[in-house]
Amino acid sequence: MVAWTGLWMQRIAVSWLAWELTGSAFWVGMVAFCDLAPAVFISPLAGAMADRVDRVKLAMWTQVAIALQSALVAGITFSGHMTITILLVLEVIGGVAASFAQPARQTLMPGIVARADLPAAVAANSLCFATARFIGPAIAGPVIAIWGVVPAIAGNAVGYVFACISIWLLRVDPKERQGHPASKSLFGEVVEGLRYAARHPGLGPILLYAALGALLLRGVQEILPPFVERLFGRGAESLAILTACFGVGALCAGLWVASRGRLEGTTRLAVFAGLAQAVATVGFVATSFFPFGMLCAALIGGFASIHGISVQTLIQSATDTTYRGRMLSLWGLITRAFPALGALSLGAAGEFFGLQWPTLVAVALFLGVFAWGVTRLKRMEAELESPPPPPLGDDRC
Numbered sequence: 001m002v003a004w005t006g007l008w009m010q011r012i013a014v015s016w017l018a019w020e021l022t023g024s025a026f027w028v029g030m031v032a033f034c035d036l037a038p039a040v041f042i043s044p045l046a047g048a049m050a051d052r053v054d055r056v057k058l059a060m061w062t063q064v065a066i067a068l069q070s071a072l073v074a075g076i077t078f079s080g081h082m083t084i085t086i087l088l089v090l091e092v093i094g095g096v097a098a099s100f101a102q103p104a105r106q107t108l109m110p111g112i113v114a115r116a117d118l119p120a121a122v123a124a125n126s127l128c129f130a131t132a133r134f135i136g137p138a139i140a141g142p143v144i145a146i147w148g149v150v151p152a153i154a155g156n157a158v159g160y161v162f163a164c165i166s167i168w169l170l171r172v173d174p175k176e177r178q179g180h181p182a183s184k185s186l187f188g189e190v191v192e193g194l195r196y197a198a199r200h201p202g203l204g205p206i207l208l209y210a211a212l213g214a215l216l217l218r219g220v221q222e223i224l225p226p227f228v229e230r231l232f233g234r235g236a237e238s239l240a241i242l243t244a245c246f247g248v249g250a251l252c253a254g255l256w257v258a259s260r261g262r263l264e265g266t267t268r269l270a271v272f273a274g275l276a277q278a279v280a281t282v283g284f285v286a287t288s289f290f291p292f293g294m295l296c297a298a299l300i301g302g303f304a305s306i307h308g309i310s311v312q313t314l315i316q317s318a319t320d321t322t323y324r325g326r327m328l329s330l331w332g333l334i335t336r337a338f339p340a341l342g343a344l345s346l347g348a349a350g351e352f353f354g355l356q357w358p359t360l361v362a363v364a365l366f367l368g369v370f371a372w373g374v375t376r377l378k379r380m381e382a383e384l385e386s387p388p389p390p391p392l393g394d395d396r397c
Contacts, residue, residue, distance in 0.1 A: 001128050003063070006159025008136025009143070010070055012243055013152035014091065015225050016144055017077065021084050025226035025355070029347025032222040034088045036340030038095035039333045043103070047329020048189040050103040051322065055177055059108070060167050062101035067160035069094040074154040095336070102332035107325045109316065111173035119266070122313045123258035130254045130305055133247030141240025193326030202318060202383025203327065206270060209373045210311050211334045213274045216366040217281055219342035220359060221246060221300070226347070227355055232290045245294045249301030257309045263317060267381045270310035271373045277303040278363045278370070285359045308335070314384045 018031040050058060073090050076082045106125075113121045140152045198204050220227065228239045257269075280299035287293055312331060319327045342362070349358035 001132055003156075003159040003163035004129050004132030005136045005139070006070070006156035008133050008243070008247075009140040009152040009159075010073070010156035012137050012140040012240060013144055013149040014073065014087070015223075016239060017082070017149045017153075018084065018087060019225040019229075020149075021082070021087070025223060025230075025347045025350045027084055027347075028225055029219075029223045029343040029345075029350075031084075031087060031091055033340040033344040034091040035095045035098075036222070036336040036343075038092055039099045039336035039340075042096050042099035043329040043333035043336070044190040044193065044326070045186060045329075046100040046332070047103045047193060047326035048186050049100070050107050050325030050329065051189065051193075052186075055104050055107050055325075056167060056170065056172060059101055059104035060164055062097050062104060063160050063163045063167070065097035066094060066101065067157045067164065069097060070153055070157035070160065074150050074157065077153065078150045099329075099332060099336065102336075103325045103329040106312075106316075106328045106331075108170065108172055108177070110321075110324070111175070111177055112170065115317070118316050119260075119263055119313045120258050122316055123254055123260075123309050126305060126309045126312070127251060127254040127258060130247055130250035130301075133301075134244050134251055135247075137240040137243035137247065141237045141244075144240075145235075145237055190326070193323055193330075196320075196323050197327060197330055200318075200383070202267075202380045203315065205373070205376045205380050206267065206311055206314060206384065207330055207334065209271065209274070209369065209376075210307070210331075211338050212369045213277070213307065213366060214334050214338035215342045216362040216369070217274070217277055217342070218304070218339035219346035219362065220281055220284065221304075222339050222343035223347050223350075226350060227285070230355060231285070231288055232293060233288075234290065238290065242294065242297050245297035246301035246304075249298035249303075250305035252298075253302035253305040254309060257306060263313070263385050265385075266310045266313055267384050268377065270307050270314065271370070271377055271380075273303045273307035273310065274366070274373070275370045277307065278366050281359065282363055285356045318384045 014031060014035075015028060018028045021027070069090060073082075073087070073094075076086060076090075109121055109125065110118065139155070143152045143155075196203075197207060224239055224242060228234050228242060232238060277300055280296050280303060284293055284296035284300060287296070312328075315327050315331055316324070346355070346358055346362070
């Protein structure tokens with residue numbers, strides 16, 4: 001909670017910093033791209049590494065790197081030497097570290113809870129992220145308005161120091177903490193993981209659906225400052241309010257998914273939540289009335305949360321233990337690289353056509369993706385909602 005609160009403070013602050021440095025929607029999108037895009041190259045390697053090393057140590061050291069990156073951004077900005085080029089380089093470094101941290105953390109979850117509790121555990125994890133998404137911007141907005149972006153960015157460095165300390169308190173099943181012995185090269189295991197995903201009749205389609213949804217729908221959330229100023233004519237405080245609305249929606253949706261606590265129907269939730277998110281996105285970009293924009297932001301956050309929790313639950317439950325790190329790294333790639341590419345495309349198109357029409361075109365394209373997902377729904381349900389039984393001798397409770 002502390003680390004993710006700091007993360008959202010930094011995201012708001014860095015996005016606003018890029019807008020202050022350039023006044024360009026393209027460069028705001030480029031900053032988001034540099035933070036998220038390293039997942040394209042790093043996530044598959046990170047997943048393969050998480051499948052073969054001590055996952056607690058990997059998570060700890062990658063979180064140290066994130067804390068150092070935040071401290072550098074804050075320090076250079078405070079010194080007055082920050083430029084958009086330096087900011088882009090530092091965001092790439094942070095993106096690399098986060099790409100390694102994500103599969104390392106998430107592969108630990110089945111070592112902490114029993115399989116029957118996995119859907120609720122994934123939802124609880126997402127609730128922490130959603131709560132931080134609400135608290136972080138709520139803190140960052142006034143901090144940026146009064147003291148500037150430096151304290152908000154420095155808060156993330158402090159938060160990840162707490163994360164590094166607290167991860168040692170985890171009691172993880174030794175079988176889940178340590179990956180398998182290396183049987184081939186790291187690259188060979190990456191290829192093996194990609195083949196596993198591509199050939200799996202449930203995981204392959206749901207990951208593709210999630211990737212295309214992230215590409216076409218998530219760009220709005222990644223480049224909020226231009227929307228705040230151009231659509232609503234507002235400043236940093238309203239940026240924080242909108243980001244918090246996304247978080248409130250995600251929190252409410254996460255509470256509902258957590259209370260649901262069962263695997264049956266999760267695939268259907270994942271598919272139809274994408275459609276609902278697309279409809280809410282249309283409402284968000286079609287208005288200049290800020291209260292309605294806040295409502296649409298909450299709906300976007302809520303349906304995106306339902307989709308994300310559902311897909312991650314299916315991955316955790318249906319994946320063979322040997323491949324879990326690699327499948328979760330693909331999920332990390334989807335949630336980081338594809339929104340980055342969508343943000344870059346939306347920012348570039350926004351320079352020429354405004355922000356509304358490119359967003360509406362992206363939503364229209366997603367409707368075709370949704371139609372394809374519906375045609376595969378029954379097969380995905382059959383494959384993903386009948387997970388393999390837990391290993392013999394698993395007496396965790």
